[in-house]
Amino acid sequence: MSFTLPPLPDAEDTWGPNPSYAKLPIHEVPYAPYSKADKLGRVADWNDLDGNKNANQNQASFAQASSTTQRGGRSGRGRDGQAAFGSGTTNTFAYFHVEDESSFSLVDNKIGGPRRAVGFGGRGRGAPARGGAYAGNTRTSTQRGRGGNLNARGGQMNRGGRRGWKEWDKNAPRRESSVAINPAWKMLEEIEFTRLSKLRLDVDEPETLETYGRLYQYEKSYDRVNTKTERPLQIMDRIRYNTTTSDDPVIQQLASRNVASIYATDSILSVLMCAPRSVYPWDIIIVREGDHLYLDKRDGGPFDTITVNENAAEPPVDPEKDKEKDALNSALSLSLEATYVNQNFSFQVVKEDAPPLDFEKPNPFYGPDEVEPLASCGYRYRLFDLSLNEDEDIKIVVRTEVDAYQPSTGKGDNGLMTIRTLNEFDSRAPGAGGAPDWRSKLDSQRGAVVATEMKNNSCKLAKWAAQSILAGAETMKVGYVSRANPRDNSRHVILSTTTMRPTDFAAQLNVSLSNGWGIVRTVTDMCMKLPDGKYVLIKDPNRPVIRLYAVPMSAFTGEEEIEEEPIPEEEAE
Known part of the structure; x- marks a missing residue:
């Protein structure tokens, strides 16, 4: 389709378009849809007209040029959330600045007035936020958007506003993997966790195969404890075992x-069932x-300790530069403290002088050479059927x-x-997650x-539930x-x-056991298709992803490090 420039009448006493334009059919009138909120950067654009590529390309740009079509860069969305008219089409009249806008800067008014932003699209919105000041006198133009400007409306960092997309992961802690890969x-x-969250598998009631250990009666007087009648936590020496699966003689x-x-x-x-959290x-x-x-599990791994505020917006972190700085409330110190508190609380709230409840067989891990008394603990080996139909025979034995x-x-x-504890360290310390006193x-x-x-502890509480x-406990005590x-x-x-x-606590936490069993069945099916050997399932330290690796049989046994020691050159010769 060609375009012929119509003749311009030489009329000195008229203003406006040629009256002959009114005779053109409506479909021949050039028109580009636009929204009232769009910023027009060009008076006219002749480049998009076929047959006139070499026409006069004189363009007039406004001083307030910008490639965005909406204030704050929300891509043509109105206040009511509906798409603005014409925002879905290419803006013919949009003006793209060809030069680098890194020259955008702030002028420091040292007389005492507020600092104003000088540059494209400033409009007086560059004044510092209340209670805060700029860290420097320069800002790139990419920080002017809604949420990206440290002082823009809705993005004030000092008032708890949203952070821009470039600032989102700037202060996020980079964690190390639980095992060196x-x-x-x-x-x-x-x-990915999004895939795990969609799995479902309904499992029938389990069968209790064998029971081991001895339980003591719970002391009901601790149900009447409050903040005015607090009791000190005692340190008690008791033995409690946390043996891994393959070393369990009963499972063998x-x-x-x-x-x-x-x-x-x-x-x-429980960690596998609650992995998405x-x-x-x-x-x-x-x-x-x-x-x-x-x-x-590995000895000394994450299964031997209890996490603290894992799901908080700003969880506790371990200091990197200064090891002594706030080491009291670091993630590692709090985890060890929570484990210590949980064990001693479960030892203290039972009555050892009352008649105990003995299971069918004694504790399978307690040897005759042990001197310290056993803690109140009972092991129930339960059989769950994970089969999808009658033709399958997939069952799992769980030591609860x-x-x-x-x-x-x-x-x-x-x-x-079951007995668990929640511990408070310091409501004003970093990593407290906004917990009240x-x-x-x-x-x-x-x-x-x-x-x-x-x-703040969604994952930990979900695992406890x-x-x-899984153990078939009727009640759950939380101190x-x-x-x-x-x-x-x-x-x-x-x-x-x-x-x-x-069950009620799991419902409050929105914990789905069927989803957990679906995750277990998916992971086990994936591993049963592999050849005999050793594998490790690792949760990525910084992403919601789990990965399965094939490792040698000597891994995590102490033999792998010996085999990989370099041979001296003299011996090699």
């Missing part, structure tokens, strides 16, 4: 009888031996743990329970305290333990104790 390892699979006996094809513990299985890195060692699959029992008031069985809010506003803990359900002094992590006091049903 050898370059020689072969990555087999990579699964069950595997020799081919009771199931998959073996795991409740702590390992996890933020901190973790790893699970998977060993395939014939038709059997073992899910193991319970911590105490509640005497039955009637003729029924004694109620089994427990001593002033726990009695009057317990709901606010619980809601904050559910937000899953472990209690609130705080430091006696915020600057001393060695002395603690018990402020309160609450009781809840594991």
